[in-house]
Amino acid sequence: QKEVEQNSGPLSVPEGAIASLNCTYSDRGSQSFFWYRQYSGKSPELIMFIYSNGDKEDGRFTAQLNKASQYVSLLIRDSQPSDSATYLCAAYSGGGADGLTFGKGTHLIIQP
Amino acid sequence: NAGVTQTPKFQVLKTGQSMTLQCAQDMNHNSMYWYRQDPGMGLRLIYYSASEGTTDKGEVPNGYNVSRLNKREFSLRLESAAPSQTSVYFCASSEFAGGRGDTQYFGPGTRLTVL
Numbered sequence: 001q002k003e004v005e006q007n008s009g010p011l012s013v014p015e016g017a018i019a020s021l022n023c024t025y026s027d028r029g030s031q032s033f034f035w036y037r038q039y040s041g042k043s044p045e046l047i048m049f050i051y052s053n054g055d056k057e058d059g060r061f062t063a064q065l066n067k068a069s070q071y072v073s074l075l076i077r078d079s080q081p082s083d084s085a086t087y088l089c090a091a092y093s094g095g096g097a098d099g100l101t102f103g104k105g106t107h108l109i110i111q112p
Numbered sequence: 113n114a115g116v117t118q119t120p121k122f123q124v125l126k127t128g129q130s131m132t133l134q135c136a137q138d139m140n141h142n143s144m145y146w147y148r149q150d151p152g153m154g155l156r157l158i159y160y161s162a163s164e165g166t167t168d169k170g171e172v173p174n175g176y177n178v179s180r181l182n183k184r185e186f187s188l189r190l191e192s193a194a195p196s197q198t199s200v201y202f203c204a205s206s207e208f209a210g211g212r213g214d215t216q217y218f219g220p221g222t223r224l225t226v227l
Binding site: 042 | 143145152153154155157160161162168170202206208215216217218219220221
């Protein structure tokens with residue numbers, strides 16, 4: 001059973017600080033990783049994806065991948081109250097269109 | 113472009129009733145998916161269609177059927193609704209060219225309550 005694990009939270013971070021969200025995955029063959037943001041009562045929307053070891057930056061967001069440790073993280077710099085949401089990590093393990101496994105998400109609260 | 117659309121947005125059913133959830137995408141994507149999301153359970157794949165003309169079971173297919181009507185439309189049918197099917201249902205689509213996988217785009221969801 002392929003699993004993607006996230007701390008459910010809530011993770012509380014003061015406004016302006018760096019929020020760090022973590023994710024581990026069980027399938028060492030996972031090829032690519034996605035971070036989605038989901039506001040309460042809304043649908044998931046993609047923030048960014050990563051498939052190479054190291055860091056990938058997009059604006060205030062940085063995704064970090066360490067395949068040896070089977071660990072993915074998302075850093076949000078200069079956190080804003082509008083960043084308060086649930087963040088879903090997903091891993092693609094190949095094998096077909098059904099190869100994407102989602103974690104249960106981390107609830108992030110940015111305190112003004 | 114509307115992206116992925118779903119109807120209805122809300123639905124209340126009685127146990128044993130049937131209904132069909134509709135999904136359409138205008139991004140010319142090959143693959144479409146149906147998920148359910150329950151508190152503490154995350155997103156679970158019900159059925160998917162890798163390409164027009166094909167459908168396959170996902171993680172939790174029992175009690176559901178699907179139809180890929182054409183490249184744009186993918187419907188989910190509950191033949192005899194049960195309270196355990198109370199959930200939020202999301203349709204998603206992706207281009208899916210294989211390889212490293214690709215981004216799935218989600219519809220707004222249908223909130224279903226079965227009494």
